[in-house]
Amino acid sequence: ILHAGSAETRHLLQNTALGDVWGVGRRLVERLALMGIKSAWELAQANPKEIRRHFSITLERTAQELRGVPCIEMSDLDEARRHIMTSRSFGKLTDNLDEIREAIRQYGQRSAERLRRQNGLAKAVLVFLKTNPHRQDLLPHSPSLVLELPRPTADSREILHAAGNALERIYRKGHLYQKGGVMLLDLIDADRQQLSLLDTPQSDAERQRSQKLMDVMDDLNRKMGRDTVKLGMPTPGAAWHLRCAHRSDRSTTRWDELPKARAL
Structure with a gap:
């Protein structure tokens, strides 16, 4: 059992990369690095209010957990969506x-x-x-x-x-x-459904x-690939389609967007 504040806990957190912390993805790692936070120990020592202000309450709770302050209920991780x-x-x-x-x-x-x-x-x-x-x-x-x-x-x-x-x-x-x-x-x-008399x-x-x-x-x-099989065919150019005027070329996934080279 690791105790908060112990030398063993500190050594473990100092040698744990941010990307190995649950809920801290690549983009968060890059943004935290700009604040000088590069390990789980540095995240644990960061000001919780600053973490919440710059990022989210979820990351603040993660930082508090690393310090030994319980903030996340175990049931929260496995609870299915309510909607x-x-x-x-x-x-x-x-x-x-x-x-x-x-x-x-x-x-x-x-x-x-x-x-x-x-x-x-x-x-x-x-x-x-x-x-x-x-x-x-x-x-x-x-x-x-x-x-x-x-x-x-x-x-x-x-x-x-x-x-x-x-x-x-x-x-x-x-x-x-x-x-x-x-x-x-x-x-x-789906494994626990119970039909009522009205179903x-x-x-x-x-x-x-x-x-x-x-x-x-x-x-x-x-x-x-997504939409290989779907119910109903959408109309090309319909008003509901998202506008992608500023999207970068998808040269790695679309034949028609491959870069064109011309000899002078």
Whole structure:
């Protein structure tokens, strides 16, 4: 057992690189180095208020833990998400329902993928839209709606069906929307689900088919790249696509963005 303030603890922390501390990634290591903090010991001795002001409360808690002050509950590390949300600002303002539907479909699929990665099931889906609150010339409208799913599920098809229904009910023609999102609520562990009398029953065969289909989709997207297999094809150049005018060339991953050499 190591005791805070002991010579053994100090020696261990002095010889522990920052990158080996839980929760301290490469970018944090670089930023901390600019402050002269290069080891776990130096992080432990840093002023907690300064760490919080320049970085975050999470890193402050990590520094306190290194000093022997308990700040992080063990359950916090393994606790599953209480909700999962995918949300983006649109590249351009739009009132086109078809384009917004495509965006909600993409966000719903992303949320469902994250849900399956944590082996969870969702009981409800929330969909929201937002107009630009800083534009005085636009009609304000920020609707949202929660729909319960027929049963706890991680199947993208069922989640997208509910998200589509919610969108149809909150969308209003004439409003230029700036942002949209999908949130999965009332998450439970897939291994501990307990159906209620109000849930729509599902046969074992249907459940197995659903799980196999989602497993195949996730496996292909993991091996072949994101969106190799997806539900619905997005329209190229739709208003909801992110603007990437200042993005650097992706010469290591895109054939059409390889540098071109010319002989003079």
